[in-house]
Amino acid sequence: MTTIKDIAQAVGVSCTTVSNVIHGRAGRVSAETIAHINETIEKLGYVPNMSARSLVSSSSKVIGMISHLTQNKNESIVEDPFHSAFIGSIEKTLRENGYYLMLRTVETTADLLTFLRNWNVDGLFCTGVFQDEFFDALAGLSIPIVLIDSYVTHPNMCNVGLEDYNGGYTATRYLIDKGHKEIAFASPTIKKRGVVYERFLGYQKALTEAAIPFRPELVFEQELDVNTTVALGMNLAKRNDITAVFATADILAAGIMSGLNQAGKRVPEDISVIGFDDINLCHLTSPRLTTIHQDAPLKGKLAVYFLIDQLENKPIPNREVILPIHLVERNSVKAR
Amino acid sequence: MTTIKDIAQAVGVSCTTVSNVIHGRAGRVSAETIAHINETIEKLGYVPNMSARSLVSSSSKVIGMISHLTQNKNESIVEDPFHSAFIGSIEKTLRENGYYLMLRTVETTADLLTFLRNWNVDGLFCTGVFQDEFFDALAGLSIPIVLIDSYVTHPNMCNVGLEDYNGGYTATRYLIDKGHKEIAFASPTIKKRGVVYERFLGYQKALTEAAIPFRPELVFEQELDVNTTVALGMNLAKRNDITAVFATADILAAGIMSGLNQAGKRVPEDISVIGFDDINLCHLTSPRLTTIHQDAPLKGKLAVYFLIDQLENKPIPNREVILPIHLVERNSVKAR
DNA sequence: TTGTAGGCGTTATCAG
DNA sequence: CTGATAACGCCTACAA
Numbered sequence: 001m002t003t004i005k006d007i008a009q010a011v012g013v014s015c016t017t018v019s020n021v022i023h024g025r026a027g028r029v030s031a032e033t034i035a036h037i038n039e040t041i042e043k044l045g046y047v048p049n050m051s052a053r054s055l056v057s058s059s060s061k062v063i064g065m066i067s068h069l070t071q072n073k074n075e076s077i078v079e080d081p082f083h084s085a086f087i088g089s090i091e092k093t094l095r096e097n098g099y100y101l102m103l104r105t106v107e108t109t110a111d112l113l114t115f116l117r118n119w120n121v122d123g124l125f126c127t128g129v130f131q132d133e134f135f136d137a138l139a140g141l142s143i144p145i146v147l148i149d150s151y152v153t154h155p156n157m158c159n160v161g162l163e164d165y166n167g168g169y170t171a172t173r174y175l176i177d178k179g180h181k182e183i184a185f186a187s188p189t190i191k192k193r194g195v196v197y198e199r200f201l202g203y204q205k206a207l208t209e210a211a212i213p214f215r216p217e218l219v220f221e222q223e224l225d226v227n228t229t230v231a232l233g234m235n236l237a238k239r240n241d242i243t244a245v246f247a248t249a250d251i252l253a254a255g256i257m258s259g260l261n262q263a264g265k266r267v268p269e270d271i272s273v274i275g276f277d278d279i280n281l282c283h284l285t286s287p288r289l290t291t292i293h294q295d296a297p298l299k300g301k302l303a304v305y306f307l308i309d310q311l312e313n314k315p316i317p318n319r320e321v322i323l324p325i326h327l328v329e330r331n332s333v334k335a336r
Numbered sequence: 337m338t339t340i341k342d343i344a345q346a347v348g349v350s351c352t353t354v355s356n357v358i359h360g361r362a363g364r365v366s367a368e369t370i371a372h373i374n375e376t377i378e379k380l381g382y383v384p385n386m387s388a389r390s391l392v393s394s395s396s397k398v399i400g401m402i403s404h405l406t407q408n409k410n411e412s413i414v415e416d417p418f419h420s421a422f423i424g425s426i427e428k429t430l431r432e433n434g435y436y437l438m439l440r441t442v443e444t445t446a447d448l449l450t451f452l453r454n455w456n457v458d459g460l461f462c463t464g465v466f467q468d469e470f471f472d473a474l475a476g477l478s479i480p481i482v483l484i485d486s487y488v489t490h491p492n493m494c495n496v497g498l499e500d501y502n503g504g505y506t507a508t509r510y511l512i513d514k515g516h517k518e519i520a521f522a523s524p525t526i527k528k529r530g531v532v533y534e535r536f537l538g539y540q541k542a543l544t545e546a547a548i549p550f551r552p553e554l555v556f557e558q559e560l561d562v563n564t565t566v567a568l569g570m571n572l573a574k575r576n577d578i579t580a581v582f583a584t585a586d587i588l589a590a591g592i593m594s595g596l597n598q599a600g601k602r603v604p605e606d607i608s609v610i611g612f613d614d615i616n617l618c619h620l621t622s623p624r625l626t627t628i629h630q631d632a633p634l635k636g637k638l639a640v641y642f643l644i645d646q647l648e649n650k651p652i653p654n655r656e657v658i659l660p661i662h663l664v665e666r667n668s669v670k671a672r
Numbered sequence: 673t674t675g676t677a678g679g680c681g682t683t684a685t686c687a688g
Numbered sequence: 689c690t691g692a693t694a695a696c697g698c699c700t701a702c703a704a
Contacts, residue, residue: 001394001453003681014691019683030689047453051396052681054387055696058337091439100455101439103427117337117383119436226616254620261622280562284590286597286622339697350675355699366673388697392680 002046010040022048050100060120063094063307066112067105068126068134086148086300090125093304099123109137116141123307126150131193144310146303151193158306159320160299164195167292167325168202171246171274174290174327176210178335180244180272183207186220186232186256187248199248199276218242226255233259236271243271243336250275254285257332268334278328287331294325338382346376358384386436396456399430399643402448403441404462404470422484422636426461429640435459445473452477459643462486467529480646482639487529494642495656496635500531503628503661504538507582507610510626510663512546514671516580516608519543522556522568522592523584535584535612554578562591569595572607579672580608586615589625593668604670614664623667630661 004022008015013033020028021037029037040046054060065087091101102119106112112134115121123143129135129150138145138157145157153159175183185203187196200219207214220236222228233256236242247253253275257267267273267287275282278293302321309316340358344351349369356365357373365373376382390396401423427437438455442448448470451457459479465471465486474481474493481493489495511519521539523532536555543550556572558564569592572578583589589611593603603609603623611618614629638657645652 001681004683005681015682016684016691016693017689020690023683028689033689047450049391049456049681050454051387051390051456052696053683055385055391055681055698056683058696060387087439091441095441103423103437103439105427105431114383118386120385120387226619230619251616251620258620258622258624280587281617281620283562283566284587284594284617284621286594288594337697340699341697351698352676352700353674356674359699369673385697388680389699390680391682391697392699394680 001049002044003049004046006044007037007040007046010044011036013037054120058120059122061099062102062119062121063099063123063125064102064104064115064119064121065090065125067103068112068129069105069107086296086303089297089300090304093301097304097308099308109134112137116143123311125303125307128195130191144307146307146310148299148303149195151195151198153320157319158310158316160303160306160323161321162195162294162299162323163325164198165202165205167276167294168199168246168248169206170202170325170327171199171276171292172203172206173209175244175246175272175274175333176206176212178244178272178333180336181212182215182218182242182244183212184218184220184236184242184245185248186222186245186252188224188252189221190219196248203246222252224249224251224255226251229255230259230262232256233261234263236260237263237265244333245271245273246276247273248276250277250279250281250289250291253289253291253332254281257285257289268332272333272336274333282328282330285332290330290333291328292325293328295323299323337385338380339385340382342380343373343376343382346380347372349373390456394456395458397435398438398455398457399435399459399461400438400440400451400455400457401426401461403439404448404465405441405443422632422639425633425636426640429637430644433640433644435644445470448473452479459647461639461643464531466527480643482643482646484635484639485531487531487534489656493655494639494646494652496639496642496659497657498531498630498635498659499661500534501538501541503612503630504535504582504584505542506538506661506663507535507612507628508539508542509545511580511582511608511610511669512542512548514580514608514669516672517548518551518554518578518580519548520554520556520572520578520581521584522558522581522588524560524588525557526555532584539582558588560585560587560591562587565591566595566598568592569597570599572596573599573601578607580610580669582610582612584612586611586613586617586625586627589627589668590617590621593621593625604668608669610669618664618666621668626666626669627664628661629664631659635659 004015004018007018018037021034094101104115124145127148129147129152131152135152139154147157147159149161190196190200204214222232229252237260247256253273257273260267265271275289275291278291282289282291340351340354343354354373357370430437440451460481463484465483465488467488471488475490483493483495485497526532526536540550558568565588573596583592589609593609596603601607611625611627614627618625618627
């Protein structure tokens with residue numbers, strides 16, 4: 001392994017000088033020496049040892065992408081196709097800026113703290129954080145944190161989110177405008193102050209606005225795995241009161257459509273379905289899924305910019321970005 | 337930050353003793369001291385500094401999951417839903433064994449080498465490696481490497497793969513048994529000695545066996561993005577010679593079905609489709625997709641076991657696991 | 673059973 | 689403009 005020392009010896013200067021050149025501290029070194037050193041670095045194939053850097057600077061260029069595992073043990077960081085859409089975008093942007101991405105699942109806040117100190121982690125991405133003790137742990141940290149899809153805020157964290165409320169409203173309103181009145185709401189568990197909760201509020205708002213009474217029995221909280229969602233679709237098929245379903249995730253919507261289909265109901269003739277996210281899957285279902293679009297890669301990119309600006313102490317004009325959503329009309333909703 | 341030194345001072349012993357206790361080198365320390373040290377570690381919340389360890393031991397517990405980016409710049413590590421299925425399983429198993437996962441995309445072999453030396457990376461996972469200069473670079477390394485879905489072997493790498501040939505054969509044979517003769521083969525680029533290539537060979541084998549002439553014009557090599565796959569489906573709809581399609585990935589199959597549908601063809605009445613992978617999507621298309629099943633989480637888990645056994649110098653009975661596949665019959669194929 | 677000392681590669685301080 | 693030197697936290701001979 002070529003080290004700074006090797007370079008220094010080869011060139012006939014001290015480590016300090018080499019280090020200065022590496023860090024672009026020009027002005028302190030003669031142009032001649034700089035050139036010579038750079039050549040040698042090239043020739044000998046010097047690569048900085050991040051561990052050593054990290055040790056001396058107690059900062060590491062390591063960014064953690066944290067997935068907080070609660071009880072449901074079988075999940076993991078990239079469980080759903082939507083998540084994975086922006087993790088790639090995050091890795092790319094980080095890399096282009098000289099950072100490294102560690103993926104890590106933590107079960108307890110102690111796990112988190114340990115991990116951070118293990119590596120002098122410089123910054124963190126977390127998704128779906130709620131107002132709980134995990135959040136409190138994050139709040140106690142002194143490193144930059146970017147929260148994605150979370151409705152909790154903290155003076156020294158940044159947030160990248162979505163117009164969830166508006167999305168819920170828009171989807172529901174669209175169904176109403178199409179003549180639907182008995183509209184089911186399907187989602188994973190509705191946790192207070194979460195993404196799903198906001199969409200739920202938007203749903204209620206649209207209902208209220210149209211003077212349609214909210215009926216709690218039309219709310220279906222489900223796991224997102226295929227079997228469950230398909231089963232839900234089959235159950236919905238048995239009822240005749242519902243004419244439309246708003247599902248807060250495309251995978252959920254697709255599962256429901258599939259269940260509906262298998263139970264002999266036709267979408268959208270018998271029942272309309274609208275989703276949320278606009279993942280590729282929307283083009284692959286039949287009928288193609290009408291949904292609320294969001295830009296996942298952009299979300300990832302913005303999250304990284306936020307983080308890097310904080311890491312580099314750049315001024316941060318605002319600590320929050322709410323990405324806009326819009327409706328994408330396809331074929332899963334029919335007017336009645 | 338609590339360090340070993342702090343512990344040593346608090347207990348009134350030397351760093352060496354603390355270090356010995358931490359590493360379970362019992363026998364060298366009195367039971368009493370051990371207990372005392374452990375208590376103190378607990379009380380003071382000592383967490384090892386991996387950078388320091390890494391520096392002194394030139395090994396880091398960091399495992400890289402490498403995605404080799406060729407020209408197509410917009411892809412990334414978790415581009416397709418299938419990939420992301422086992423990356424979660426990999427993170428989990430690594431973590432349970434005391435390792436850390438770094439996600440990294442590399443464009444050149446130089447990028448790879450730099451990355452490895454930056455962090456003293458202990459081991460590597462790579463997917464879809466071919467016999468090229470990237471492979472040569474891997475071959476030159478001295479760390480354990482596990483190749484996933486790759487048809488290149490090397491004395492000091494392990495392989496976790498799939499019965500791709502058998503899968504291709506089984507799928508095609510199934511279609512043939514159902515009375516199909518004009519069977520299209522749809523896949524991403526067929527690179528020699530790759531996963532897709534093997535499936536292609538299986539396809540040809542089944543054809544030959546049934547005395548059906550292989551027709552190159554029935555082979556369609558495509559990108560896997562939705563638009564392209566849907567477009568392919570629409571094109572296939574225009575021809576009347578094809579009665580069935582074998583697609584080497586479920587997302588591809590689903591795209592084709594969608595295109596077929598949009599062009600007015602019905603699956604499986606007009607044309608049958610079979611996929612590969614058995615991802616959740618198969619339940620969500622309509623009709624539900626008949627496909628070749630593979631166990632992605634298991635693949636991830638096995639890959640990790642391979643890697644860890646190598647890292648810990650355990651005896652490795654065999655350097656290769658080929659996971660079995662099996663056909664899952666659903667509704668996208670019809671006998672004629 | 674325990675301690676001392678040197679060094680891993682890098683950076684920062686301070687002196688020349 | 690350049691160079692010693694100490695320090696980051698940890699590990700491992702080697703001593704005691």
